[in-house]
Amino acid sequence: MVHTWSSLISTLFLLLLCITGLPLIFHHEIDELLGYDPKPEVVQPGAVKRSIDEIARTALANDPGRVLQYILWDKDEPNNIIAFTNNKVDGDPDAATLRAYDAHTAKPLGSVGGGPMLIFLKLHVDMFAGQPGKLFLGAMGFLFLVAIISGVVLYWPFTRRLSFGTLRDKSRRIAWFDWHNLLGAVTIAWALVVGATGVINTLAEVMLSQWKANELTDMVKPYAGKPPPVHLASLDKTLENARKTAPDMTVSFVAFPGTPFTSSHHFAVFMRGDTPLTSRLLKPVLLDGETGEVSDARDLPIYLKALLVSQPLHFGDYGGMPLKIIWALLDVMTIVVIGSGLYLWVVKRRKHRSHAIVVQPSLQPSR
């Protein structure tokens, strides 16, 4: 009962998630192919990196009337600097424009993201329904976890008399029943991890506002009541100060004062390590927006660390192309599990109904 209903309610949405998730595994490669992932120019001998202040000015000149929200350093392409502009610092994320700039020439290289992969991403993340859509998909993901666990319990009575991996072709129903059991059984751990980390990701905004309300508020207490900065400090100076605070780390991105990732008074420079794990564990350094001096630097709370570590485990982007291909194949196997489950339910229901029709007349005389 639990298995049937948790699966049935979530089936359509899980199919949507699995199908839109499939191309998203390769979004980097597809974006590159379609020209939504601009590459920096070949570095000329003797070329010196431009200042970040110059790149920021170029970015603002390129999108007049807009403000900078974030500047991000591409992890795989260190010469790609990506600037986020929006109509206001806390503007709608969907209204943000992402453009890449060459670290050595400050030349605009083109816009980042967009195109068909953005549509798949929106369908996958919130079905174009914003935060409610995201939380709804999170609930569907939770039902997916319930379905998997109840499936493990049901596995016993249904396969007790069969050896592992039995595939019979007696009838179409039995064949799909065996495939449902086999594919479901071998993908359990992967599906649980991808499902659970997906659910965690739907709570990103909730966790971020929790952090802002608690840890961040505490970190910026001395600034309470002060007006937001009028003249922003030099970015290069700010970044230098941040690097001094965390000398063994690299800058991942800088959030401008007033954006969702920081306070209204501070730049937040998010530093990262360089192993697959530590490159996800960001550490924010808060710097005064007007002077660029360090105000505070604290590790993120455990729930945000959990969120950051859960992301690669959901995306499958941390083990090279072979891992992405494996991720895709496991996703296809999950689609077959969900599809065959739906088929088995339909067949069973049809059988019950036809059974009821046959039985009913014979019952009537006795009434």
Add this chain to the structure above:
Amino acid sequence: MTDTRKLRSSGNWRTVYGGPLLIGVLSTAGLLSALLYEGLGRYFSWLALGAPIVLTAWFYARRRRA
């Protein structure tokens, strides 16, 4: 084919959950290894997470021959 296998399977927890459990532990190790160890961890993750796929293909091939 099915009938002989039915007889062979006695239905204790090891024959039912043993295979899936082993694959589950292997997959989990693969999921973590690439995250925790560069290089070797990555190669191990390909083998460990590829196992469910290879095993499925093997069961399918065996069914065809029988």
